[in-house]
Amino acid sequence: MFRALLISAILMRAWAAPLPLMPEPARVAVTGGSLSIGAGFRAGIEGYSDARLQAAVARFLTRIERQTGVPQLPGKGVTLRVNCQGRGSEDPVLGEDESYRLEVTPAAALLKANTVTGALRGLETFAQLIVPGPHGFQVPTVQIEDYPRFPWRGLMLDAARHWMPVPVVERNLDAMAAVKLNVFHWHLSDDQGFRVESKRYPRLQQNGSDGHFYTQAEVREVVGYARDRGIRVIPEFDMPGHTTAWFGGYPELASAPGPYSIERRWGIFEPVMDPTREETYAFLDGLLGEMAALFPDRYFHIGGDEVKDLQWKKSQPIQAFARAHGLAESRDLEAYFTRRVQKLLKKHDKTMIGWDEVMEPGLEADAVIQSWRGQASLADAARKGYRSLLSFGYYLDHLKPASAQYAVDPRDSDAGSLTPEQAARILGGEACMWSEYVSAETVDSRIWPRLAAIAERFWSPREVSDPDSMYERMEAVSRSLEWTGITHRSSAAPMLDRLTGGRSARPLEVLAEASEALGIEGRRGARRYSSLVPLNRFVDAVQPESELARRLERAVDRVTSDPAAAAELRGKLAEWAENEIGVRSLADGNALLAELIPLAHNLSAMARMGLGALDVLEKHQPAAPGWVAQQSKELEELDQPVAEVRLAAARPVRRLLASVARRAAEIRLQPLETARVRCGNEPRCNGTTTVVNWTYGSVQANMTLENNALGGQSGLH
């Protein structure tokens, strides 16, 4: 019913003041007033009500109390009315109605939804809207109509490589709900661990988990916890590869004789299930039946990725079986296995999902393909009639900037050539948090706040794509997410404190906020990592993306017009310049900090370079000839990864040098004259820039037209 409003929604968005909402709703109109959130704030249910909705409203009130610090003591009156048409489905299901309308006036707020799940989504929007203002905490008066673009919006969490205890899972479910994600894909087994209690085959967890597994009661608790938040839980038992941990208890499942034990290293390993023995399928029938009863969702993930065929090639019986059944290549053998497992799942009333390797001839049409190897296979699946999910581009363990993930769209590139019917088979996507380089302590900081940007990609209209707006809102949402219980911001300080042995960690904090942790590609070769290597070093406390560096980059653009920006920039550069001495002092006799000395040196050197550039800019004088080129060369030498982190500080310094270069290229003119000039080595410049630079008495300003678009700045000095 809300779809007809989409076009006007796009128009409305341009008018609206930026609200701290993520994902951005389909349609927002801001009406200029505010509703106060004080100790008298109440919420009440009208229309349909049930235990799930009541629990959601109670949680919402507790969250408001935490988020504002305003105590919610018992009282009368209702400020927020929650009007729900009906229950919707009992458990969250694919494609349910998640739409809602939210109207806030200066006196009260009304949330309307067709289903309880829709109401849940609207409550999260309301919570994000609360900001401090002229009269204390308040919500702007708005009219919002909202619904998701894709029905499948997920996070995959790998609980196998590093153990993720139930509280870690639950707090991430709360944060997922806050950004309207609706699928939790739980990667429960891999070479490094089998993480669910099987009562039927108990040696799976006994020999395969180091004692770190979810009991069946805990699984039921988590599933219920997710359901209460409108989130489906999809279990994944990866097979026939990535199964070493299974074979510790049941070596007969493998394609080569054991014994096997839990794999401690990272990578792709040889142990793989024997797809030729009927006993394998009997075992899987038992296990899948047991697990199917534990996980109520219709969909069930069997992995299917990265199968090494070495054990198959070496096995005479397996090769004989393959010949007898006309399975010429290993991929045929794998496809045979997949079809057999798909049949078992169907028997247990489940629909199979697999990583894109499972898409082989013979796969039944109801399978869902999860694409991790590239966007092409997503479209390929849709053309072949399969429903599909995009994960390629959303791998959180690569620690890419949020903007890179935000730019990936499930309906991009190859999807453009799909018919509408084919395109509709693309259900959405899932971000993936593989856990080689994250632990229970660090995982939140690798998921959040970047997952909020991906969540917006899945929920909001396609046209919502401006990265500057995304970053501005993400900074706010990153902070409001704190109140869901995740530790993405708070985990760093104790980790840095730990490294100092009781002294102030401020020099490490300064270094950390100027740094960015490398992702899996930068870490896997850095040392002999395994599950036995602690993730307790500086890199593990550093964020994937530096909020400070981004803010300082923006400050560079305002350095001559905004005294606060200039002050922050100079202050931070001065702090960085002096920081090396503090890091050296802490690192003395400390094996965990010694690796940071060159990093701290590089930061201080960069900062001195930036201070030099700032001096030039603030004095409105050109730099010495060749100075920028020389400094830029030195900057690139300093901008090398050290101790598995890189210095995000290089970006604002680079931008300062570019500003100096641009200044050098500017031509001083009388008022209102213009000139076309070539710009320097500024990243965003393609070679032609129009600068309007004028002086009038003591007033000086410049405007710059870059690439024929008004991209410049003006300032009064």
Added chain:
Amino acid sequence: MFRALLISAILMRAWAAPLPLMPEPARVAVTGGSLSIGAGFRAGIEGYSDARLQAAVARFLTRIERQTGVPQLPGKGVTLRVNCQGRGSEDPVLGEDESYRLEVTPAAALLKANTVTGALRGLETFAQLIVPGPHGFQVPTVQIEDYPRFPWRGLMLDAARHWMPVPVVERNLDAMAAVKLNVFHWHLSDDQGFRVESKRYPRLQQNGSDGHFYTQAEVREVVGYARDRGIRVIPEFDMPGHTTAWFGGYPELASAPGPYSIERRWGIFEPVMDPTREETYAFLDGLLGEMAALFPDRYFHIGGDEVKDLQWKKSQPIQAFARAHGLAESRDLEAYFTRRVQKLLKKHDKTMIGWDEVMEPGLEADAVIQSWRGQASLADAARKGYRSLLSFGYYLDHLKPASAQYAVDPRDSDAGSLTPEQAARILGGEACMWSEYVSAETVDSRIWPRLAAIAERFWSPREVSDPDSMYERMEAVSRSLEWTGITHRSSAAPMLDRLTGGRSARPLEVLAEASEALGIEGRRGARRYSSLVPLNRFVDAVQPESELARRLERAVDRVTSDPAAAAELRGKLAEWAENEIGVRSLADGNALLAELIPLAHNLSAMARMGLGALDVLEKHQPAAPGWVAQQSKELEELDQPVAEVRLAAARPVRRLLASVARRAAEIRLQPLETARVRCGNEPRCNGTTTVVNWTYGSVQANMTLENNALGGQSGLH
């Protein structure tokens, strides 16, 4: 058995390197090596074992894992052997043996104790010893013999004025155990709330708690949680005053007709129990009986403080009763009440504790007096034959510096005139956390880390009293306490984030770390506080004592000799000087931040003053005549409370000015000449200072003898 070693302990302490231990053990010998704490670290129980000890060792290993980030995976071998002679008492009791010995060698560690409680204390010592070193996390090789000075070492927490949920209580019990406190005094009722479920008189919690009360199951859980950590739980039901919340459900207990409802304001109120009606005692008999069964400890607190007699004076029947019973004054009536309640408690097999007002003629000799009004009453109680506890001087809600509380000793002043037998009646003390100005969110930061200093006062030998050593160790212990789960350090950042509405709170963090929150005396008149006023402002996120200001004060003393100290000092002063602009920007249109603008202004002004002084010091030039006096005058004007905080930053700036003054008073001499001079307005100087100031070529140094003690510094420039 360890007592004989006390004298040598004092000698040993002088030799030992400062270890991050708090409380400092009775005897420590450091032997110069280290034991590595890696993934192979194990702990094993030998000798006596039971469920309580096993749970303690499991918790210990989990803590080590959190504290170091080193995963503890299953394996063989034992690094720490825990050798316990026997169980000790089943529940922790007053006076039980808490002694232990800990020996750490480069290969292994051995913890010996007579009781499980002693072993618990030793495990905490081991955990505090873990520091990062040349080979990663390690424990120095030590020999420790340790036992407490006082048998009663407590924390009182007021759960009535602000509600303290079970997790808040439990995490504070963990932190208490970490600093070897052994009594949790739970203030469970007051005018603002009755916080325990009574099945016998359910209207107590129904009408008296806003729904915020501990169920009996929760009380049992907390008592068990405390027992597992060697902590006794003493309930307090404050009577006959401080009882308004009781009267909402049972107005007939009061001395004047109702109706009554929960008091929202702070202060001392008129409603008070009727001590003349037998029905009052019948009710108390029932309630105390029910509560006595819930709390296993022998001791039971009935409050007895701050009784207003207005209702009594106005009541004809009460006055008639008083005359009939020869109770001439209100204090006699109160004493009558106390004696009756003491009898009821005795019937339920409990020993009464009361605040010092209960010490009136007729009080039976087994009562314990808790002194809150002064140290004199402590000695007075001991002379009269009562056992007693000191709380005067340990009121955490005053937010005094740790050094002030550390200087208070239960056996000081009047106690000096006691006979040994009388002195032995002083059992120890309790720190008190009254909760008018703390909530569940802020309470940890008002208790910790300062309670560690008080815990040391109660545990360590009397001679352990150097505040510099205390502060150095407290900074380390403050950080290691993070791993117990308390939020004293982590709670501030989200509270500041909350105030900004999604923008970076860095300017507020800078202001906060230079500030100190005022205690109850500075807050109660600042606005119309009540339980309905949110504790969500800047002051609530600010620590009671600024670690940074203390560090910078020390840096002032080293400014000409230690480049790292000089760099930090200059960096911080520069950051403060520029910070006002950032606070102003955040405060624009934000009602919660507007009050901070004058504070931020004062900080920036002080910082510019400090930078001026630093320039003088670093240039080795004297200041202009009168400059120090003028600056000092301006500093005092800036050093005024604003928004219920004061600027700790004033202290290092004051110290810088004093250094400039001293510099001005120094006389340049040839090598090895000396002179007696008058020093300037330096705080610690009583007027005579001997300065030895010499130059030799480019080498210059000075040594200062202040007040005939070597208190000076030397430096090579």
